[in-house]
Amino acid sequence: MTMSEQFSGPSPSGIGAAFPGSPVRTIARSPGKTHEAVRFELMAALLRADRQPRADSPVADVTCTTEHGRFLYEVLGAGLATYTDLRSGAARLREVDHALPTAADHLYLVLSQPPCEDWSPAAVHAVFGVQVLWRTPQGWGGQDAATALGLDPGQA
Numbered sequence: 001m002t003m004s005e006q007f008s009g010p011s012p013s014g015i016g017a018a019f020p021g022s023p024v025r026t027i028a029r030s031p032g033k034t035h036e037a038v039r040f041e042l043m044a045a046l047l048r049a050d051r052q053p054r055a056d057s058p059v060a061d062v063t064c065t066t067e068h069g070r071f072l073y074e075v076l077g078a079g080l081a082t083y084t085d086l087r088s089g090a091a092r093l094r095e096v097d098h099a100l101p102t103a104a105d106h107l108y109l110v111l112s113q114p115p116c117e118d119w120s121p122a123a124v125h126a127v128f129g130v131q132v133l134w135r136t137p138q139g140w141g142g143q144d145a146a147t148a149l150g151l152d153p154g155q156a
Helices: 033-048 083-099 120-128
Strands: 062-066 069-075 106-111 131-136 139-141
Touching: 033 062, 033 069, 033 106, 069 083, 083 106, 083 120, 120 131
Parallel strands: 069 106, 106 131
Antiparallel strands: 062 069, 131 139
């Protein structure tokens, strides 16, 4: 399923009012196998760090509230790691955050692989205020990966 395909579930509370006819309530997340695997790996990492991730929103992949605030994660599907993909994902994440009843303190775009361009995570953070993290063979990468996963610096 692509970003342009329709979300078939019910409209989440408040989103229709915030964005009548908005893509936030009509664009589905990428439910492919890689997307779901990374989403579950993220949730497992958060659970191992004694966090309580939630994946019950029809528009947000994962949310987590800790003593450091509310975290919102958007997972991109397989092969979506170019700057264009990150920019699109960051815009969607910002729109979802704006539409949710409580805004997040921390926004993370989660990739299944390292970004194609080394400079793109810094650009996305500078433009959108969204951090980027990604799966690596050893665990997780990204400038703020430890904070994103509820770990002490250097543990990601």
